[in-house]
Amino acid sequence: MIFRAPEFVKVGMKDPTFTTRTDGAYLPQVPYGGTGGVLRYKQGQFVAAFVHRVDYISSPLHAELLAVKQGMQLLQSMQVASAVIESDCQVAVTAITSIRLRFVRRQANTVAHRLASQGFESNINHEWFVNAPEIILDALMYDSNRIH
Known part of the structure; x- marks a missing residue:
């Protein structure tokens, strides 16, 4: 399924700015967790959101990293080419920003x-x-x- 950005994003916008905020939920006594996130346009207008129950979550960091991943998947499905992803988990943000991504043949x-x-x-x-x-x-x- 291909999603389209709302009309208010398209009208006269040369460089739209999107922010995706994500979060993970974890309890050590249950074998599952949850993830959620919201995609907003620069003035805070709602664009999209997601929630997922995820089996076999092993830690709070695991839940947070999956939430970021699912936020990226939402951006891809919405065909958003440029966005900021935010998380309230400093450890997850540090783990991701310390990774180098490079092309290999x-x-x-x-x-x-x-x-x-x-x-x-x-x-x-x-x-x-x-x-x-x-x-x-x-x-x-x-x-x-x-x-x-």
């Missing part, structure tokens, strides 16, 4: 590409820790030989 991204392809073909979510899954072992070996 497809040839250097074979492991992640293979995992994405598996995700496309599968109807279940998987995560692996410590031991790599068999489907990427050859690609990991290939990458390791090219790096060293």
